[in-house]
Amino acid sequence: EIVMTQSPATLSVSPGERATLSCRASQSVSSNLAWYQQKPGQAPRLLIYGASTRATGIPARFSGSGSGTEFTLTISSLQSEDFAVYYCQQYNNWPRFGPGTKVDIK
Amino acid sequence: EVQLVESGGVVVQPGGSLRLSCAASGFTFDDYTMHWVRQAPGKGLEWVSLISWDGGSTYYADSVKGRFTISRDNSKNSLYLQMNSLRTEDTALYYCARQLSDILTVLDYWGQGTLVTVSS
Numbered sequence: 524e525i526v527m528t529q530s531p532a533t534l535s536v537s538p539g540e541r542a543t544l545s546c547r548a549s550q551s552v553s554s555n556l557a558w559y560q561q562k563p564g565q566a567p568r569l570l571i572y573g574a575s576t577r578a579t580g581i582p583a584r585f586s587g588s589g590s591g592t593e594f595t596l597t598i599s600s601l602q603s604e605d606f607a608v609y610y611c612q613q614y615n616n617w618p619r620f621g622p623g624t625k626v627d628i629k
Numbered sequence: 630e631v632q633l634v635e636s637g638g639v640v641v642q643p644g645g646s647l648r649l650s651c652a653a654s655g656f657t658f659d660d661y662t663m664h665w666v667r668q669a670p671g672k673g674l675e676w677v678s679l680i681s682w683d684g685g686s687t688y689y690a691d692s693v694k695g696r697f698t699i700s701r702d703n704s705k706n707s708l709y710l711q712m713n714s715l716r717t718e719d720t721a722l723y724y725c726a727r728q729l730s731d732i733l734t735v736l737d738y739w740g741q742g743t744l745v746t747v748s749s
Contacts, residue, residue, distance in 0.1 A: 557735045559674075566724055566739035567674065578737060610674055614734035617688065618664070618676040 525549055525613055527621035535629040536601050544624045546594040546611035555615040558587055558596045561623075562607045570609075571596065601626070631655040631738045633725050638743030645715050649743055651708040651725030659683070659703040662728040664736060665710050667721035667745075675721075678710065679728070693719075715747045 526549040536542045546556065554574040559567040569578040571587035574594060584599040598605055606628055611621040637649040651663070665677040678689045678699040687699050698711040708725050722744050726736035 555734075559736075561674075566741055567736070568739075569729070569735060569737045572729065572733060572735040612674075612735070617690070618666075618679075618734050618736075620674040620676065622673050 525552060525615065525619055527611060527613055527619055529609075529611060529621040529624045531624060532622070533625045533627060535627055537629045538603060539600050540629075542598040542601055542605075542626055544596040544598075544609055544626070546589075546596070546621050548592045548594075548613055548615075551591045552613040552615035554590050555613055556587075556589070556594050557612045557614065558585075559610045559612065559620075560605075560607045561610065567610065598626075631727065633727065633738060633740035635723060635725050635740045635743035638723065638745045640746045640748060641715055642749050643715060643717055643747055645747070646711070646713045647715065647745060649710040649712065649723055649725075649745070651740060653706045653708065653725075653727075656727070658701075658706040662731070662734075663701060663708045664726045664728060665699060665708075666724045666726055666736070666739075667719075668724070668742070669718075669721045672721075677723070679734075680708070712745070715745075717747050719745060720747045721745060 528547045530545045556574045558571040561567045575587045608623045608625045610623045632654045634652045664679045680699045696714045700709045722742040724742045727738040729735040729737040
């Protein structure tokens with residue numbers, strides 16, 4: 524069973540600043556890693572898959588990197604609408620999500 | 630426009646049964662593998678089950694295996710989750726979601742969820 528961890532649990536960032544979120548897998552998942560954004564009261568929204576491919580309609584300020592066991596989601600300049608919880612998900616085998624990182628306003 | 634609309638969530642006693650439905654529109658339903666994912670109140674996301682485009686393959690998380698059954702009716706563009714022997718820990722918002730492609734177990738569209746509460 525692959526276990527996903529995310530850090531930090533909460534990230535406080537000022538609007539316009541860069542945010543860097545980390546996701547780690549307990550064993551290699553190659554590039555089979557996706558990122559989702561979830562705002563309060565809303566369903567998750569797919570941001571990134573294949574570790575670095577932006578989903579349809581996702582702004583270029585969102586970027587993903589990494590492979591194997593270490594992955595990063597970077598939001599280059601935080602907008603007000605980006606304050607949310609972010610989940611990583613591996614799909615090397617059955618889908619498994621990380622516990623999430625909450626990005627809130629500093 | 631892709632739409633997924635879940636229904637069927639209610640309050641049910643432990644040991645009870647429930648069937649959730651998900652009505653799909655805006656895409657060719659029988660081209661896609663579909664999933665159920667749940668989220669306990671204030672918690673993270675947990676994958677529950679998936680079903681292939683033709684219903685021929687189904688898979689379950691260990692936490693629900695033997696108790697939940699996923700199914701679909703492509704003639705009705707509908708996905709279902711039969712939930713038996715419900716436990717308090719099954720309390721969650723249940724989302725249906727579409728898989729992006731055959732080879733990528735990534736979920737590109739989600740419904741708004743239906744709330745299942747298991748309580749005496």
